[in-house]
Structure formats: structure tokens, C-alpha cells
Amino acid sequence: MFFLKKVICNDFIMNVVRAYKFRLYPNKIQEKEMHAHLFLSKNLWNDGLEFAKQIYLYYQRFPSRQAYQEISKNSGLYSQVAQNVFIRLDLAIKAKIRCKKNGLKGGFPRFKSIDRMKSLRYPQNGFSLSERKLKVTPFGEINIRKHRELNGKIKTLILKRESSGRWFAILTAVARSATTLKITNGKQIGLDLGLMTFATLSNGEQIKKPKNMQRYEEHLAFKQREISNKKLRSKNRRKAKIRVARIYSKIADARRDWLHKTANNLLSRYSFIALEDLKVQEIAEEHGKGVGDAGWSIFTNILSYKAESAGCDVMFVNPMNTSKECSDCGTLVNKNLWDRQHNCPSCGLWIDRDFNAAINILKRATAGIAGCNACEDEAIVSSMKQEAHALKCG
Numbered sequence: 251m252f253f254l255k256k257v258i259c260n261d262f263i264m265n266v267v268r269a270y271k272f273r274l275y276p277n278k279i280q281e282k283e284m285h286a287h288l289f290l291s292k293n294l295w296n297d298g299l300e301f302a303k304q305i306y307l308y309y310q311r312f313p314s315r316q317a318y319q320e321i322s323k324n325s326g327l328y329s330q331v332a333q334n335v336f337i338r339l340d341l342a343i344k345a346k347i348r349c350k351k352n353g354l355k356g357g358f359p360r361f362k363s364i365d366r367m368k369s370l371r372y373p374q375n376g377f378s379l380s381e382r383k384l385k386v387t388p389f390g391e392i393n394i395r396k397h398r399e400l401n402g403k404i405k406t407l408i409l410k411r412e413s414s415g416r417w418f419a420i421l422t423a424v425a426r427s428a429t430t431l432k433i434t435n436g437k438q439i440g441l442d443l444g445l446m447t448f449a450t451l452s453n454g455e456q457i458k459k460p461k462n463m464q465r466y467e468e469h470l471a472f473k474q475r476e477i478s479n480k481k482l483r484s485k486n487r488r489k490a491k492i493r494v495a496r497i498y499s500k501i502a503d504a505r506r507d508w509l510h511k512t513a514n515n516l517l518s519r520y521s522f523i524a525l526e527d528l529k530v531q532e533i534a535e536e537h538g539k540g541v542g543d544a545g546w547s548i549f550t551n552i553l554s555y556k557a558e559s560a561g562c563d564v565m566f567v568n569p570m571n572t573s574k575e576c577s578d579c580g581t582l583v584n585k586n587l588w589d590r591q592h593n594c595p596s597c598g599l600w601i602d603r604d605f606n607a608a609i610n611i612l613k614r615a616t617a618g619i620a621g622c623n624a625c626e627d628e629a630i631v632s633s634m635k636q637e638a639h640a641l642k643c644g
């Protein structure tokens with residue numbers, strides 16, 4: 251479950267749109283039919299794209315949404331699903347035009363193969379949900395596992411097929427929720443997301459990636475190599491691909507679960523969390539973190555929306571030089587990726603590089619905020635500094 255957006259906001263009540271993802275268990279016939287509909291919507295997408303290209307060739311403009319209507323008739327799909335294919339196509343074309351205007355790179359929508367068409371979207375009706383069944387036109391009642399309560403009025407449905415062959419229903423619902431009262435314990439923490447350890451906190455604590463995840467990843471790499479040994483376009487290659495997709499979704503599930511738990515843990519202990527803003531891509535690259543784990547952005551998303559309902563604050567700071575800057579005296583100390591220690595020539599501070607960065611992140615987030623407790627960390631830093639001096643001298 252995740253927040254999509256806040257719709258209206260006043261002091262106490264707001265409308266929140268949330269998405270819920272539930273596993274579907276279609277029977278053989280339903281699965282076949284759903285797959286056939288994916289195939290039809292793939293064809294529809296390709297027809298629409300061809301149409302758009304032709305129109306552009308003759309008139310130097312792209313067709314309006316209404317112009318697509320003619321093609322969507324008799325497509326064999328549920329009417330709203332068919333229309334939605336063109337809405338997506340239209341949005342993709344407009345996104346490309348916007349990119350071009352702003353001088354950005356962006357691809358023009360491509361013709362899709364069946365592997366790239368993964369979802370059927372019901373923007374308003376054509377479905378209803380009961381306790382154990384999801385009734386969808388024209389597939390009938392599909393078994394669903396509602397593993398959590400759904401609050402609010404259901405608005406849209408997406409039927410999604412993953413590469414591993416599993417089907418999911420993604421339902422969005424609008425609920426009116428009173429904003430939670432802020433229960434703050436006033437504790438603040440800075441978080442540095444890293445390559446070696448998942449995160450280092452500004453109190454020196456480290457959050458390590460779970461070991462079993464690494465084992466999964468090795469297994470995945472092994473199975474991926476298997477694919478390349480199979481003949482191109484052979485049945486065995488297809489089978490190997492499905493095996494890899496299954497492992498991949500298992501890893502993704504386990505990782506998401508772990509990220510949720512980690513976020514919950516942090517939010518139960520701290521009411522203010524500072525992180526680096528990883529959206530600033532170029533800076534992040536300069537920072538030596540260009541090749542990051544996808545887990546980071548999922549984690550920051552989870553943390554942000556959970557913080558909202560937990561009454562905590564999450565702040566993102568500029569990541570420029572957080573690992574170079576000395577957290578004690580501010581001197582910039584150049585480091586390579588493999589330098590694991592921050593060793594300051596001016597003040598003698600000698601601590602773990604990620605620990606140093608985490609302190610900097612918290613400092614940046616709390617700069618100018620009264621009552622910040624960065625001092626807790628300052629005490630730790632000064633004691634470590636003394637230790638380092640003793641080590642050097644002794």
C-alpha cells in the first residue's frame with residue numbers, strides 16, 4: 251500500500267488516494283482470456299501508434315484523443331480499457347513533445363511486443379470487489395487474496411501481469427483521513443545510504459543488508475547466465491526467462507518487506523530523519539554513488555509516506571560533498587570510493603567515512619532549526635576524536 255497523492259488539504263481533514271496491491275488467482279480459462287486481452291491491447295497500442303505516425307506525416311501534428319476513438323471500436327476489449335490504451339499512448343507522445351521542447355532526451359513511444367504490454371486498466375467501472383472475489387468484465391469472478399483492509403471508495407483497477415506469470419489487482423481508493431497528531435519525541439537522526447552498508451546513522455549505528463538477500467542475488471546471477479546458454483528464441487530459453495523472473499520477484503518481495511521493516515523501525519525511534527536528496531542525479535554521480543541500488547529510491551519513498559502517517563518529518567538535503575566535508579571543522583577532504591575512513595588533516599578527526607557523511611546530512615537538515623540535538627552527535631564525535639588522537643600518539 252502506498253500514498254499516491256493528497257487531493258484536498260486543510261488543517262485536519264484531507265482526502266488521500268492510496269493504492270492497494272492484491273494477488274489474483276485466476277483459473278486456467280480466465281488466465282487465458284486475460285492474456286488474450288493483453289494481446290488485443292498490445293495490438294491496439296501498435297495500431298494507434300501507427301495511426302499517430304501517419305497523421306503526423308501528413309498533417310505535422312498528432313491526432314487528438316477523440317480521433318483514436320474510431321480504432322478502439324470493435325477492438326474486442328472492454329470499452330474503457332480500450333480507451334485507456336489510447337490515453338496512455340497520447341500521454342507518452344505528449345511527454346516526448348515536452349522533453350523535446352525543454353531540450354531533454356526522451357524516447358518516442360515504441361511498438362510493443364506482448365512482453366511489454368503488462369496491464370489492463372479500468373479507470374471507472376467494469377469491476378466490483380467482494381470479500382474473496384474480484385468481479386471484472388468480461389472475465390467474471392476472479393479469486394483474490396485481500397491481505398489487508400481497504401479503506402475508502404474504490405476508484406480504479408489495474409490488472410497487472412508480472413513477468414513471472416503472477417497476476418495482481420492494483421486498486422486505488424480515496425479515503426478521508428484526519429491527519430495524525432504529531433507525537434514527537436524530538437529525536438533527530440541523519441542517514442547516509444551507502445554501497446557497503448545499507449545505511450549509516452549519525453549516531454554511528456550501521457544498518458546492514460540482510461545476508462539472505464545476497465544469497466538470492468547470487469542465485470539470480472547464476473540463473474541469468476543460464477539464459478545466455480540457451481538457443482535464441484527456443485522454448486528452453488523462454489522457460490529459463492520465466493525462472494529468472496520468478497527469482498527476481500521473490501527478491502523484490504523480500505527486499506520490499508525488509509525495507510518496510512527498516513523504515514518502521516527508524517520511524518518508531520526518531521521523529522526527524524534527514525537523508526540525501528538522491529534525485530539530484532548529477533551531484534550524486536559526482537558523489538560516487540551513480541551506480542546505486544534501486545533499493546534506495548524505494549526506501550526513501552516508503553520512509554516519506556510512512557512518516558506522514560506516523561507524524562514524523564523526513565527531510566532531504568543537498569548531497570553535494572557530504573562525504574568529503576569534515577563534520578567537525580568543515581574542511582573538504584578528498585576521498586576515493588575505497589577510502590573507508592574520514593581522516594581530517596586540519597582537525598585530526600578520524601572516523602568512518604559514512605558516519606562522517608551521516609553527521610553532515612543531519613547538520614544540513616537541522617541548520618537553523620532551534621533545539622536541534624546534533625549536540626548528541628557532537629559529544630560522540632569529540633570522544634572519537636580523542637580516541638583517534640590517542641591511537642595516533644600511542
Ligand SMILES: [Zn+2]
Binds near residue numbers: 597598
Ligand atoms: Zn576537520
